[in-house]
Amino acid sequence: MGQLLSTVAEYIRSPDYRNLSSYSLYCLIIGSTISKCWEHAKLYSTASARVRTRMDLTILALTTIKTVILVCGTVLTWLTYKAYRRKKASHLRALCLGIGFITTGTLLAGSAHQLLSLPVVESAIIQSSFTAVGFVMLMYSLYS
Known part of the structure; x- marks a missing residue:
């Protein structure tokens, strides 16, 4: 029992205790052999490293x-703004704003x-909200 408690204390003090599965602590508590628990913990840590890499x-x-x-x-957005400035058409302004909202949503998200x-x-x-507003403006630009 003393060895079990010291192993649990060592487990909690280890820097990677949050990366170990709850099964490791469970097998310590129910009295499974210490070597099996640490083998499982090592396997879990290796799997966690693969998941982190992925x-x-x-x-x-x-990104x-x-x-x-x-x-x-x-x-x-820049091209449609240039077209709006050249033609002064309201549908091009709405097109520019719609594409601008979609782009801004990507940037903010x-x-x-x-x-x-x-x-x-x-x-x-956040991105979906800006995309929805942008698409509404694109629809307006097509129907105006």
């Missing part, structure tokens, strides 16, 4: 795609996620 690649892909959207949206550590779901809500 998540890093996913975040890199998402790259958002950057492409931001650059293309900015160029499209990415900034909120990266700089303010906002969860992906909440930043997606």
Whole structure:
């Protein structure tokens, strides 16, 4: 029992205790062998490292795609603004504002996620709101 308690204390003091599964602590409490518990903990830590690597690649892909959207949206907004200034047509102004709102939503969502550590779901809500307003403006530009 003394060895079990010292192992639990060592487990809690370890820097990676949050990365270990609850099963490791459970098997310690029910009296499973210490070596089996630490083997399981090592396997779980290795799996966690693979998941973190995959998540890093996913975040890199998402950031790259958002950057492409931001650059293309900015160029499209600038081109439609130039067309609006040249023709002074209200439908081109609405088109420019619609594309601008969609691009701004991408910028704000990415900034909120990266700089303010906002969860992906909440930043997606921000982007979706701006995208919805942008699409309404695009529809208005087509029907005006």
